[in-house]
Amino acid sequence: MNRYQKFLAFSALGSALLTLSACSLTPPKHMMDIQAGETFELKQAVAIKAQSARVYIQNGEITGAGFNRYEPHCRIEIRELSEQKSTIKAENFKISSVRIGEEAVAANAFSQHYAMLGFGISTAFANDSDNDSARVETMDYVHLYLQSDKQPNVLRLTCAGSLSNGDPMDEPRSHRPQRDKINQILGQIGAIR
Secondary structure, three states: OOHHHHHHHHHHHHHHHHHHHHHHHHOOOOOOOOOOEEEEEEEOOOOOOOOEEEEEEEOOEEEEEOOOOOOOOEEEEOOOOOOEEEEEEOEEEEEEEEEEEEEOOOOHHHHHHOOOOHHOOOOOOHHHHHHHOOOOEEEEEEEEEOOOOOOOOOEEEEEEOOOOOOHHHHHOOOOOOHHHHHHHHHHEEEOOO
């Protein structure tokens, strides 16, 4: 096993352990300033398209099914898909639990390569010698699980920083959003109280 393969194996193990531990414990207040028992106020009704389980919010606006991965965002998610459009009504939801972690976002290298060629940009395919410091782009997120007797199909509010490979130039956009940043992302749509 070469150095790069060892690095990948160790990174995968470390990510799995981090994700497992992040998903099983409520983070302490110094890591996440939102805790279980607090309230998420949805200030306006939000529509979710048929056959979809989420709606994205960025810069205080509902973006629909997609978002700019290089800027922080939030998404409201439901438990079950519907054949018809569904609506989440304005309500105060209890935050029943909080989980933090990071997620990788899959990219289609083939289509990225040809899209870049169309703009006169070519991609360099790394050889084994320059993979020692390669890091997959991820987003640091917080899941705020929501509880409502009136709307039990509402699952959670998830908010994440921008996609980053750890480059310091991505900061602070790539940081996991805390209360103030989440409230800024949500704008007039909602707030953590």
